[in-house]
Amino acid sequence: MMKTLSTLQSARYYVKQAIQEQSHSIVVDATLGNGYDTLFLAQEVGMQGKVFGFDIQLLAVKKTTQRLKQEGLLDRVALFHAGHECWESFIPREYKNQINAVMFNLGYLPHGDKTIITHPETTLQAMGHACQWLAPRGIITIALYVGHEEGQAEVDHVTRFASQLPAKQFHVTWTQLLNRAGAPSLVVIERIK
Amino acid sequence: MMKTLSTLQSARYYVKQAIQEQSHSIVVDATLGNGYDTLFLAQEVGMQGKVFGFDIQLLAVKKTTQRLKQEGLLDRVALFHAGHECWESFIPREYKNQINAVMFNLGYLPHGDKTIITHPETTLQAMGHACQWLAPRGIITIALYVGHEEGQAEVDHVTRFASQLPAKQFHVTWTQLLNRAGAPSLVVIERIK
Numbered sequence: 001m002m003k004t005l006s007t008l009q010s011a012r013y014y015v016k017q018a019i020q021e022q023s024h025s026i027v028v029d030a031t032l033g034n035g036y037d038t039l040f041l042a043q044e045v046g047m048q049g050k051v052f053g054f055d056i057q058l059l060a061v062k063k064t065t066q067r068l069k070q071e072g073l074l075d076r077v078a079l080f081h082a083g084h085e086c087w088e089s090f091i092p093r094e095y096k097n098q099i100n101a102v103m104f105n106l107g108y109l110p111h112g113d114k115t116i117i118t119h120p121e122t123t124l125q126a127m128g129h130a131c132q133w134l135a136p137r138g139i140i141t142i143a144l145y146v147g148h149e150e151g152q153a154e155v156d157h158v159t160r161f162a163s164q165l166p167a168k169q170f171h172v173t174w175t176q177l178l179n180r181a182g183a184p185s186l187v188v189i190e191r192i193k
Numbered sequence: 194m195m196k197t198l199s200t201l202q203s204a205r206y207y208v209k210q211a212i213q214e215q216s217h218s219i220v221v222d223a224t225l226g227n228g229y230d231t232l233f234l235a236q237e238v239g240m241q242g243k244v245f246g247f248d249i250q251l252l253a254v255k256k257t258t259q260r261l262k263q264e265g266l267l268d269r270v271a272l273f274h275a276g277h278e279c280w281e282s283f284i285p286r287e288y289k290n291q292i293n294a295v296m297f298n299l300g301y302l303p304h305g306d307k308t309i310i311t312h313p314e315t316t317l318q319a320m321g322h323a324c325q326w327l328a329p330r331g332i333i334t335i336a337l338y339v340g341h342e343e344g345q346a347e348v349d350h351v352t353r354f355a356s357q358l359p360a361k362q363f364h365v366t367w368t369q370l371l372n373r374a375g376a377p378s379l380v381v382i383e384r385i386k
Contacts, residue, residue, distance in 0.1 A: 002364060002383060002385060003207055003210045003211065003330075003332060003383055004207070004364045004365075004366050004381055004383045014196055014197065017196045018196065137196075139196060139197075159371060162371045162372065163371045163372050164372065165371075165372045166372070167372045167373050170372060171195060171197045171370070171372075172197075172370065172371040172372045173197050173368050173369065173370055173371065174368065174369045174371050175366050175367065175368040175369075176366065176367045176368075177364070177365065177366055178352060178355045178356045178358075178365040178366065178367050178380070179355065179356050179357065179358045179359070179360050179363060179364075179365045180360050187371070188197050190195060190196055190197045192195060
């Protein structure tokens with residue numbers, strides 16, 4: 001095991017810490033994709049936890065549903081075929097201030113249609129919701145893939161948004177892998193109080 | 194304890210991991226400053242370990258010597274009043290490929306003379322030595338302070354250098370604190386084989 005982690009390992013490391021502090025966690029997978037993170041989250045939250053998930057692609061919702069079903073974990077998740085900016089229409093208000101972790105993978109669905117990508121406006125809206133609904137000591141991870149045309153613009157938008165979060169309430173790090181061109185970078189937002 | 198770490202905590206976290214894997218570690222404090230990292234390193238390497246340290250300011254060498262003496266750890270360290278680019282003139286050749294950790298704090302000596310700062314040419318030379326002498330699984334940490342005029346240029350030089358390290362041999366991360374203007378960022382170089 002290396003001491004420095006890949007972007008994926010690093011994101012899961014932080015989320016795991018946020019989840020383990022709770023007896024039952026409420027978490028959000030803001031971009032289902034192939035459902036790997038959703039499965040990870042469903043396993044981590046335990047029997048009493050709850051995972052909410054969003055994706056604008058029906059294929060992603062289907063793949064994720066199938067993956068969770070295979071593992072017998074479908075009862076812990078609520079998946080929505082909708083953009084993550086519609087967060088407030090789908091996640092019950094009672095969970096405001098109670099969300100322990102939120103994971104974003106920005107870019108396109110790996111092995112999917114590369115013309116369907118996430119867009120800055122909706123991403124920033126969803127990040128805003130995530131920050132507002134996050135529990136104290138909760139974690140938001142945002143993996144940023146640059147392998148598509150709008151990738152760099154998205155990175156700029158997300159890092160600018162994160163830079164403006166109040167330092168008294170949030171601790172925000174941005175980690176890049178310097179010697180791997182095209183590797184995803186990771187923004188981690190921790191609510192410190 | 195927060196899940197996301199400050200630059201200083203983060204640097205020490207990685208160095209600690211690299212040191213703990215060894216029964217006796219050989220480490221380098223490339224910039225003594227006030228000697229806090231030197232003391233940390235001397236404590237961590239244990240009785241059989243060795244710390245080499247450099248600083249171009251006599252004040253830094255004196256302060257560090259005093260700090261280590263107070264703690265009774267002076268026998269574990271060899272401090273040089275010389276620039277870290279003179280590495281090869283001071284560290285015995287037998288330690289080539291044996292260095293487990295190297296710490297850099299780039300910028301000026303806190304509470305010292307702010308006109309005496311580290312410079313890109315000598316910094317890059319020392320980073321080159323560090324990469325060449327590092328043991329497999331060894332760690333180099335470089336904290337980058339931007340609170341002086343040449344700070345941004347130094348960040349650019351260091352990150353460019355680190356970006357060019359071969360990906361098969363080194364894993365290189367760069368972590369910035371996004372919402373704290375002027376906070377130091379951290380480059381971590383891990384030799385993976």
